[in-house]
Amino acid sequence: MSVSGWEQLLFIVAVTAVAAPLLGRYLAATFRGAGATGSTAPGDRVFLPVERLVYRTLGVDPDSSWTWRAYALAILALGLAGTLLLYAILRLQGVLPGNPTHAPGMSPLLSFNTAVSFITGTNWQAYEGETQASYLVDTVGLVVAQFTAAGVGLAVALAVVRGIAGKARTVGNFWVDFTRSLVRVFVPLSIIGALVMVSQGAVQNLTGFRTATTLAGGTQKIPGGLVASMEAIKLLGTNGGSYYGTGGAHPFENPTGFTNMFDLLFVIVLPFAIIFMFGRLIGRPRQGYALVAVMAIIFVGHTVVSMQAELHGNHLLPASVSQVASGVSPGGNMEGKDTRFGPEGSALMTVGTMGTTAGATDSALDSYTPVGGTGAFVAILLGEISPGGDGGGLYSILVLALLSVFVAGLMVGRTPEFLGKKIRAPQMKLVLAYVLTIPVTVLILGSTSLVIGPGTSSILNPGLHGLTEVTYAFASVANNNGSAFAGLAANTTWYDTTLGLAMLIGRFAPIVLSLAIAGSLAGARVHARTRATLDTGGPTFAAFLLGVIIIVGGLIYFPMLILGPIGERIIG
Amino acid sequence: MRSAIFGRHLATSIVMLLGLTVVLGFGYPLVVTGLSQLFFHKQANGSLIYRDGKLVGSELLGQEFTDSKGNPLPQYFQPRPSAAGAGYDGSSSGATNLGPSNPLLIGFVAGVNTVGLNGQPSAVNPFATKADPACVPVSPQGTPVTSPAPGQKYAKTASGSYVCDPNTVPERTLAYRQLNGLAASAPVPVDAVTASGSGLDPGISVQNALDQAPRVARARHVPLQQVITLVHRYTQGREWGFLGEPTVDVLELNLALDGTP
Numbered sequence: 076m077s078v079s080g081w082e083q084l085l086f087i088v089a090v091t092a093v094a095a096p097l098l099g100r101y102l103a104a105t106f107r108g109a110g111a112t113g114s115t116a117p118g119d120r121v122f123l124p125v126e127r128l129v130y131r132t133l134g135v136d137p138d139s140s141w142t143w144r145a146y147a148l149a150i151l152a153l154g155l156a157g158t159l160l161l162y163a164i165l166r167l168q169g170v171l172p173g174n175p176t177h178a179p180g181m182s183p184l185l186s187f188n189t190a191v192s193f194i195t196g197t198n199w200q201a202y203e204g205e206t207q208a209s210y211l212v213d214t215v216g217l218v219v220a221q222f223t224a225a226g227v228g229l230a231v232a233l234a235v236v237r238g239i240a241g242k243a244r245t246v247g248n249f250w251v252d253f254t255r256s257l258v259r260v261f262v263p264l265s266i267i268g269a270l271v272m273v274s275q276g277a278v279q280n281l282t283g284f285r286t287a288t289t290l291a292g293g294t295q296k297i298p299g300g301l302v303a304s305m306e307a308i309k310l311l312g313t314n315g316g317s318y319y320g321t322g323g324a325h326p327f328e329n330p331t332g333f334t335n336m337f338d339l340l341f342v343i344v345l346p347f348a349i350i351f352m353f354g355r356l357i358g359r360p361r362q363g364y365a366l367v368a369v370m371a372i373i374f375v376g377h378t379v380v381s382m383q384a385e386l387h388g389n390h391l392l393p394a395s396v397s398q399v400a401s402g403v404s405p406g407g408n409m410e411g412k413d414t415r416f417g418p419e420g421s422a423l424m425t426v427g428t429m430g431t432t433a434g435a436t437d438s439a440l441d442s443y444t445p446v447g448g449t450g451a452f453v454a455i456l457l458g459e460i461s462p463g464g465d466g467g468g469l470y471s472i473l474v475l476a477l478l479s480v481f482v483a484g485l486m487v488g489r490t491p492e493f494l495g496k497k498i499r500a501p502q503m504k505l506v507l508a509y510v511l512t513i514p515v516t517v518l519i520l521g522s523t524s525l526v527i528g529p530g531t532s533s534i535l536n537p538g539l540h541g542l543t544e545v546t547y548a549f550a551s552v553a554n555n556n557g558s559a560f561a562g563l564a565a566n567t568t569w570y571d572t573t574l575g576l577a578m579l580i581g582r583f584a585p586i587v588l589s590l591a592i593a594g595s596l597a598g599a600r601v602h603a604r605t606r607a608t609l610d611t612g613g614p615t616f617a618a619f620l621l622g623v624i625i626i627v628g629g630l631i632y633f634p635m636l637i638l639g640p641i642g643e644r645i646i647g
Numbered sequence: 648m649r650s651a652i653f654g655r656h657l658a659t660s661i662v663m664l665l666g667l668t669v670v671l672g673f674g675y676p677l678v679v680t681g682l683s684q685l686f687f688h689k690q691a692n693g694s695l696i697y698r699d700g701k702l703v704g705s706e707l708l709g710q711e712f713t714d715s716k717g718n719p720l721p722q723y724f725q726p727r728p729s730a731a732g733a734g735y736d737g738s739s740s741g742a743t744n745l746g747p748s749n750p751l752l753i754g755f756v757a758g759v760n761t762v763g764l765n766g767q768p769s770a771v772n773p774f775a776t777k778a779d780p781a782c783v784p785v786s787p788q789g790t791p792v793t794s795p796a797p798g799q800k801y802a803k804t805a806s807g808s809y810v811c812d813p814n815t816v817p818e819r820t821l822a823y824r825q826l827n828g829l830a831a832s833a834p835v836p837v838d839a840v841t842a843s844g845s846g847l848d849p850g851i852s853v854q855n856a857l858d859q860a861p862r863v864a865r866a867r868h869v870p871l872q873q874v875i876t877l878v879h880r881y882t883q884g885r886e887w888g889f890l891g892e893p894t895v896d897v898l899e900l901n902l903a904l905d906g907t908p
Binding site: 078079082083086129132133134135144145148149151152153155156157160203204205206214215216218219222223250253257262265266269270273274275276277278279280281282284285286287288289290291292293295296297298299301303304305307319320321324325326327330331332333335336388389391392393395396397398401402403404405406407408409410411412413414415416417420421436437438439441442443444445535536537538540541560561562643646 | 649652653656657659660661662663664666667668671672673675676678679680682683684686687690691692693694695701702703704705706707708710711712713714715720723727731735736737738739740741742743744745746747748749750752753756759760781793816817820832833834835836837838840841842843844845846847848849850851852853854855857883885886887889890891892893894898901902905
C-alpha cells in the first residue's frame with residue numbers, strides 16, 4: 076500500500092477509536108433505563124415530549140416489558156405492514172405525485188423485490204435509480220423503509236442484550252426501543268450528516284433534470300433530487316441503497332476524497348459504538364472491548380487485502396499502460412473507479428462497508444481484481460460482523476460468542492457459560508440454526524442458479540468471474556448487504572423472486588432466532604464468577620472467537636471461493 | 648391468542664408507518680432541503696457552472712468534448728472513457744462492470760482468454776492485427792464478437808485485417824497515443840484508458856493532463872507553458888493532504904482555456 080493509503084486507513088481507525096466509545100457512552104445512557112418512567116437519559120427535555128406523543132398516538136404503555144415472542148411478533152408485523160405499503164407505492168408511482176422524471180410504476184416482481192429489499196435493510200437495487208424511481212419513491216417510500224430497518228436492527232440488539240445479560244424474564248418493549256432509536260439516534264445524526272454532505276457538494280433539491288449546453292455544443296442532463304437526506308440514512312442505518320444508479324461513485328452523492336472517508340465513517344462508527352454500548356449496559360466494558368477487537372481485526376484485514384490488490388492493478392492490461400501510483404497518477408486498477416478516490420480510497424470505502432450490512436460502494440466491484448473482490452466477498456461471507464449492521468453486528472457476534480464458549484467448554488469439559496449464564500442444549504440448537512440458515516440459503520439458491528437457464532443467462536462476465544457474480548449476489552442479499560457484482564442482470568423473474576426470498580430469510584430468521592436465544596436465557600440464574608470460569612473478556616477468548624468465525628465461515632464457503640475468485644486468480 | 652397479538656401489532660405498525668411517512672418521508676427531507684438551500688445554496692443545486700448566463704455543466708460532473716460524429720475535439724482536454732449511457736449521460740450513471748479478465752476490457756490476451764475461429768480455446772489470438780495483438784473483432788454491424796462461431800461474419804479493413812472493438816484497453820491505448828502524438832512505446836496513464844465508476848468522473852490524473860497538454864497547445868496555437876500552467880492551476884490536490892487523489896477538473900480547465908485569448 077502507498078503512504079496515502081495507510082494514512083487514510085489510519086485516519087479511519089483513529090477517528091473510529093475516538094468517536095465510537097463516546098457515541099457508545101451516549102447510547103448506553105439513552106437505552107439503560109429504556110425510557111421507563113423515572114429513568115433519565117441525555118436530551119430528555121427535547122426528546123421525551125416527542126416520544127410521549129408517539130406512545131399516546133400508538134396506544135402503547137411505555138412501562139410494559141414483553142416476552143421475546145411478543146417482541147418478535149411486533150417486528151414481523153411491522154415488516155409485513157412496511158413491505159405492503161412500500162409495494163403499493165412502487166406499483167403506483169406512475170400515477171402518484173412527486174414524479175418529475177416520469178418514472179412508470181414498477182412491475183409486480185420488481186416491486187416485491189425492491190420493497191423487501193428496503194424493508195430488510197438490504198437495499199439490493201434491481202431497478203435503475205435515475206429513471207425507474209420517482210422522487211416520491213426515493214424520499215417517502217425508500218427513506219422511511221431505511222429508517223425503519225435501522226430502528227428495528229438496534230431494537231433487536233437491545234432486546235438480545237437484555238435477554239442474554241439481564242435478570243428479568245422479559246426483553247423490553249419493541250415500540251419503545253424502536254421509537255427511542257429513531258428519535259434519539261437516527262434522525263438527529265442523519266440531519267447533521269446530510270448537511271455535512273451538502274456542504275461538500277452533495278445535492279439536495281427538487282428540480283428534476285436540468286439541461287446544460289456543453290462546451291462542445293451538445294447537451295447534458297444534470298440530475299437533481301433529495302440526495303443528501305437519503306445518503307445520510309443510507310449510510311448511518313447501514314442500508315446502502317442509493318439515490319442514483321451508480322451509488323456512492325456518483326459525484327453528486329460523494330463529491331470529494333473527504334466525503335469518501337466521511338461516508339465510510341458514517342457507516343462504521345455507529346455499529347462499533349453499539350458494541351461499546353453493550354459493554355457498558357452489562358457492566359463489563361472489557362467484554363465490549365474484546366468483541367470490538369475481533370471486529371476491528373477482521374475489518375482491517377479485508378480492507379488492507381483489497382486496497383493492496385487494487386493498488387497493484389490488473390496484470391492483464393498491456394504493459395505500456397502505466398499502473399504505477401505516483402504523485403501525478405493514481406495508478407492501480409482504475410476500471411470502475413473515479414479518479415478523485417483512486418484505487419486505495421475506493422477499495423477502503425467500498426470494501427470497508429462490506430463488513431457492515433450497508434454494502435455502500437463508491438466503485439464497481441465487478442471490475443475489481445480477483446483478490447480485491449475477494450476482500451469484499453469474505454467480509455460478507457463471515458456474516459457481517461466487521462462491525463456489522465446497526466444492531467445486527469452485535470447480535471450476530473453474540474451468537475458466535477455463544478458458539479465459541481460452547482466449543483471452548485467442550486475442550487475443557489465444563490458446562491459453557493456466557494456472562495454468568497449456563498449455555499445448554501436448547502440454546503445451542505438455536506445457535507446452530509442461526510449459523511446455518513444463511514449459508515444453506517446462499518448455497519442452495521446460488522448453485523441452483525448456476526445450473527438453470529434463467530440463472531445463467533443473466534451473467535455478464537464469462538468464466539469463473541461469472542460464477543462469482545451469481546454466488547456473490549445471493550451471499551450479499553442473504554446477509555442483507557445489498558452490494559453487487561453489478562454485471563449480473565438481476566431484474567428477471569428468477570432473480571427478483573429468489574433474491575427477494577433470500578433477503579426475507581436472511582433478515583427475519585436471524586432476528587427471530589437471536590430473540591429466541593435471548594428469550595431462553597432471559598431470567599436464567601446468573602452464576603458467580605469462579606477461578607474456573609472462562610474469561611470471555613480477555614485476549615485469549617477474543618483470539619478463540621476470531622478462529623471460530625474464520626473456521627465457520629471458511630469451511631462453509633471455501634469450495635465456492637475456490638470455484639470463484641481464487642480460481643480466477645490462479646487461471647488469470 | 649398469538650394471532651390476536653399479531654393483529655394488534657399490525658394495527659400499531661400501520662399507525663406507526665403512516666406517522667413515519669409524514670415525519671420522515673416528508674418532514675425530514677424538507678427540513679434538510681430547507682437548511683441546505685439556506686446555507687449551501689450552490690452545492691445543494693449541483694455546483695452549476697454558467698457562462699454568459701447559460702448553463703454549461705456542473706463542477707462535479709464530467710462531460711464529453713467531442714464533435715457531432717463522436718470524435719474527440721483536439722483543442723479540449725479529453726475526460727476518461729465513460730459507461731454512462733452513450734458517454735457522460737447524467738440520466739444514466741454507471742460503470743462497465745467488466746471483470747478484470749473480460750475480453751471486452753483487456754482484449755484477447757494470449758494464454759488467458761483467447762479463442763479460435765471455431766470458438767474453442769486457442770493458444771494464440773487469430774484476430775490479432777499488426778497494431779493490436781489483443782484485437783477483439785466486430786461483426787459487420789459493429790458489435791464486438793467474444794464467442795466466435797464458424798459461420799460468423801466479421802468487419803474487415805480495406806487492407807484485409809480485422810476491425811477491432813475500439814473500447815478495449817489496448818485499443819484505447821493506441822487511440823490515446825495517436826490523438827496525443829505519443830511514441831508507440833510511450834506509457835499511457837491508466838485512468839486515460841479505463842472507464843470510471845460513475846461514468847461522470849469530472850477528473851483526470853495530472854499525468855493524463857500533462858500528456859494531453861502538447862496536443863491542446865498545438866490545436867489552440869498557444870505556448871505549451873501557458874497550458875501547463877493552467878493544468879497546475881486546476882489541479883485539486885488531496886484534501887487535508889492525504890484524502891483521495893489529486894485530480895484535474897476537465898470542464899473547469901477547458902473553460903479556462905476558452906477564456907484565454
